[in-house]
Every structure is written in structure tokens, then in C-alpha cells.
Amino acid sequence: MDRSEDRAIVKRLLERDEDALREVMSMFGGLVFAMAKRVVADPTMAEEVAQDAFLALWRRPGSYNSDRGSLQSFLLGVTRNKAIDLVRHEESLKKTKDALVTEAEAASEGPSGDEQVVGMEERDELRAALSSISEVHREAVVLAYFGGRTYREVAAELGIPEGTAKTRLRDGLAKLRQALTNRPELT
């Protein structure tokens, strides 16, 4: 789905076209729900997060800007932020470090599954990039991004100084960026 299609469907959302919302959910529902589940330990609560993300798009379609990325990336970012807000307020919904790291490693090394929007080849490239990062960097980045930990919490959980946690997050992103360089645009 290219950006012109993203813009077209958002234009329909602005016109309050309910079919457009249904189409968006059909296209991205599996990804949005998976993102919520990656962050939130309770599948029922993850489903609520996914619903909130789609309703947010329905209520404020103008918040999407195609210049900044795909509708898919936008929705996943909204979902991630809503999920993080939830786990930060409800400690029991927070996933353990081991669960987060195991899931991230499975995603980066496992075979391509039932691909919906991001093509199989593209996701394989993302997986290759993620698996190219060292374990210590991946662990820190995953704890922060999917686990909702602040860098101080990352430091405490990994038993490392705060400065080291910040460095691992920076180097992890830099290495991921490097691994993605010269690959097709993914956003």
C-alpha cells in the first residue's frame, strides 16, 4: 500500500466513511492487535488498546501525515503509545524482561508467517536487521520500546549504570539504523 492509497483512505475517514474505517481495520487489525499484545500482558486488555487506536484514527484522521510515514507505521506508533501508557499505570499488565526478550528474538529469527501488509521480503529484512544487533543492545532497546521502561528502569533491571543503559539504547538504535541502511524504505 503506497502513500497515495494511505492518503485516499484517510480522506475517506475525514468524510466519515465507515467503510473506510472497516477497510483500515481489515488491513491493519492483525498488526495493531499484535503490537498491543507485544506490550500488554493481558490479551483482553490488548484488544481494548487496539480498539482505542482505531477509534483515535476515526476521531482524528487529520493527525496522520503521509509525509512522515505510512499509515501502518502511524497506527502502530499510536498503538504502542497507548499500550505503554496502560502498562505504566497498571503494573500487573507489564511484561517481564524474559518474556519481552524471548518474543523479540522469536520475531527477529523466526520464519515469516502470515504476512498481511508488510511484505514477507520486507519483514525478513527487518528481522535480519534486528538479529544483527548484539544481545545486550537488543535487550535494552526491547525493554524500553516494548516494555515501557525508562532508561533508569532499564539500568535497574539489567543491573548496569544509568550511563551504560543510555549508551546501549543509543548504540542499539545506531546499529539498527546501520543495518537498515541501503535497504528499501521501510516506513
Added chain:
Amino acid sequence: MNKTHDELKSLIAPYVLGAVSPEEVEEVRSHIISCEECMAEADSYSSAVSSLALSVPPEAIPDALIDNVMREARADAKQPVAAVPTVPDDSDRPSVTELRTSRPIYTLVAAAAALLIVAVLAGALITTTNELDDTRDQLAAERERVEQLARTEGAMRLGSPSGDVIGAMLPTDEGGVFFAHGLDDPPSDHIYQVWLLDDGQPTSAGTFDPASGVGGLQTDHSLDGVDGVAVTVEPTGGSRAPTGRPVLST
């Protein structure tokens, strides 16, 4: 507060990952906006952060998800997109003259104590309003500046249905700063009015008159609890409540 450049730079990666504490977010954001080097570093991580999101393999859509969303969507389908309701005639909202005051962003240039973020915004505005070499590149750069501001954490981005006009509302210690790019001049005897939405209820954040398509204002109204922003064209002096569809909304 008062961290050094190097200390703030070390927080750029945690910031883009959403891993700085709520107390530090404002400070890091303000620094990124004012520091080209840190802005560039934050931008450089965007593909990496996107790849994290896109690495999650899809799952089957839960049976009830689509039905639940459609049910709620229909419930508010009668509302206009920006959810700017009309205010009942018997409203006890303040009169126009009592509306929250706002200062045009121009005056902030002289306010040496203004937040750095405001100075950056004002600087961008002056660049545009003083333009004698109104090149396409310069306009594109100004637009990108607003986009960058809207991209920072805590900021709200506004867009027009056509996508030609963009705006950003950024929280500050004293309220918020609003900035828009690409606006047409309003009809004579009219101005633009900014509305803060809290559960769909509009509160005026002030009025402004754009110059060369660029305009903005500072409001002392806290953005806590504000879940949307909209801009409408109103008669000079402002209105008690929005009288037309928004030209810009979140």
C-alpha cells in the same frame, strides 16, 4: 533541570524510544527543537524505531474487535471530524471579552525571558514574514520546521483536509504555543481562532492574524487534559464558541 548539552544529547535515544521520565520529557524536547545537532540525531533514529514496530508479526484479528470499533464509531459519527460542538445558547461560558487572552507571537520576540522554544518559533516566523526572497525552498523549510515541532513528544499536530495547512500545539511550562503554516488570509473582518478541546468541549486559546501564511500565538491555558486542538475562522474579536467547521484540526 539545566542539564548540559552533552547530558541532553545522551537522552536523545531514550527520548525517541519513549524511555525518559515524564519530568525529563519537556526539557529534552525543548532542547531538540533548539539544537540542530540533536534534532538531526533524533531524526536519524526514525527508521530504526519504525523497524521495531514493523518487526512484530501480525496475528489474527480478534472476532469482536471490528464490531466493537464500528459500534463506537457510529455512536459519534454525527460529530464533525474535529468534534467541535456548538455551545448551547444558555451556556455560562465567558463572553468574548472574558475569553482567555493571548499574545501574538510577535511580541514574544521582545520577551527576553520567553522560553527558548518560543524564541525558535518566533524566529521562524520572522524569517517568513520578512521574506523578500520568498523561494519555494524557504517555504518548504518553514513547513518542515512546523513538522519537526509537531513531531516532538507531547506536541499535537494539526492538519487541514487538503493537507496544505499544518499546525503544531506544543506544551510549555506556562501553557502552550501554537504555530501554523500555509494559511490563507482570512476574509476581511475575520481572524483565526484557536480552540482547545477537552472531551470535545472547546475553550478559546486566542485569536491570530497570519502574515505570509504563517501565524501563531501563545496561550497561558494549560494543555493538561486537552485532547485536541482546532482552528476556525471567526469574526474579528473572536467568538464565544466555534461558528464554522475547523480549517485545521488534530
